[in-house]
Amino acid sequence: MPLRTFNIKEDVDVMIPLIKAAFHYPEHDEWDLSAEEITSIVDDFSMMRKLYPVFQIGGLFNPNLKAVMRGYIWEEGGRAVGLVNISPMGLDHQTWVIGNVAVLPEHRRKGIAQQLIQATLDLARQQQIKNVVLEVIAHNLPAVKLYENEGFEIYSEGMQLHREAALEAPPLLELPEGYRIEPYRVRDWESRYALMKNITPPQVQAYEPIHRKKFYKSPPMRLLRSFIMTVAPMSNTAYLVHHLATNTVVARFACHQRRKAGGINEIEIDLDPQHTILAPYLVSRCVHDSLGRDIELRIANWQPDVVQSALEVGFVNRAEWYMMGMHLSQSS
Template sequence: MNIRPSRYRDFPGIKEIFAVAFTEEYQRREVDIVRRIEKIRAVYPVVKLLSCFPNPYQHLFTVHVAEEDGRIAGLVQMSPRNHYGTRWHIDNIAVHPDFRGKGVAQALLQSVFEYYSQRGGLRYTLEVDASNQPAIKLYEKTGFRRYSTLYYYKLAPKQLAKFRDKDSLTLPPHVRPRVASDRDALWELYEETIPSYIRLVEERSPSDFSMTPVQLALEQVKKSTKRSEALHFVVEDPHRRCLVASIDLYAQHRALPHVVQFILHPAYGDMAEQLLTYALHQAAQISINPVLIGSFESQRAKRDAIQALGFKKVTSDFLMVRDNAETILLPQTAPAEKAKDGFFNPVTLNKHPGS
């Protein structure tokens, strides 16, 4: 069996595996996965070019395949989840039914652990449907542990339509569009809001809260071509001079769901419903599509508000984590630039001192 990064000629096999393994799962999130793969194939030279240098789309389609007798037996799709590329997320893994139960998935995972560990990967994460026993067993066998639970909710278009009416909306106080200089305040909000055990795994740094010029330009292009709009809001507490919430809304002009990302300081939990109502009102101005939102199990106020506004739970996923066993994180002393970010340099332990 040959495990390697995917090529253009692998697309028929890749599409077949995605169709067999993921159609149902993605449908629950209102995504036509086969169509998405076809679209990536149509622009593959551009995707390949973008994969060669750092940019927001560098890992749009980072797939490794297992090839057996000229057939694509399985695939794994990965993406980095932090600025420094120390945390890699397994977006998808699947094996063609003809090849299941023969160790293909296990071999694919071992191969990508090796590949990305050589490129600075320190930690691997994934989300798996809590009812997917074969996959959970596979992950446990390859060193992942269950870490937390994530809930995903969907609001039906009919429900979203109710948020269109401006008269019924009380504008939350101190809401304003996010600006580039909010980066450090957003980092502080994140540090105070997300429990430390989740932050430890997410391995984010202040750089992850920057809006790069490339990102902003791409959002403008999408807006001008009427594909989607990205709206970024923050909420300030003017007395304490800090941010208490951030809302990122990725709203679609097309037949795709809107996505809301929402961070709210637990001390301001009472504002959850009002802020989400505001976000839904904004989404409803753009188009009446389904809306998706996720929440960790610890985010009680957010979940209560989500349910009160008519969202229905679509999945409960386990967040699973696997550390690169040969590395630990130690506080660094230099260089100053990274220390400012609160980021720790990886230190590789020598398994055989003196060898």
């Protein structure tokens, strides 16, 4: 049978060239992976392979860790021509995310992608997972149609914003009056949980539930996270923004900075829409904390003020995306 189980210890060297070739769009070269993105992907997958024993140990405390980077390879004539991965969304026990749906161009339109997707859905059902989600380029209509035919629906839209390292740094704005910033620590999980519960639209929470278990980390999991952060190819800094008048957290921002040569820095911004005055400051702060490399910001359309502030300091909309989801309990 051409379908076989993906093995992270053995298949990283198989998947990297496959992804490079499969994520190439002759008619939309703006969707192609850049050399810097490929560098980041290679480092991330290599780290996952090295940390595989660690994830297995961590699975004693959270079973989802044992499910990281599962999936399937499709082979033709002894050669890998298709790939799909599926993993828990963070430590969420309710939602798994499908990624790296890749088929070599010369093997497309043979139903390979459909069979790979069906295999991952069968695996998720066997594990009694409630929701499965995936991301797809919005204008990749054949892929969108494939997922819709399998039962997925669009529940969120957004942009992949990109800023070139060569651009001049924007002015670093001052934090508006009435707010204060403090570093985000793992023990601050309840503040982050409350923020995300408050600002995430109901249609998104239907597929990506905001519950306490998603944010709380037990002491063993904190130790494991600290170890992983020391060997990860990126350093991570995150902050919470407090509204002084109400003593509530109204924003979180994070910067993921490459430690090695090459690759891309990534930023995250979560902002309460009642405090849009913060958007220009948050973007300018993240850019200044990430200078020296290209920067990427993946942002949902329900954060329009962050999108606008990013575009004003040199980010460009490289691709629009859909998040698509399926409730397995309704489709088994």
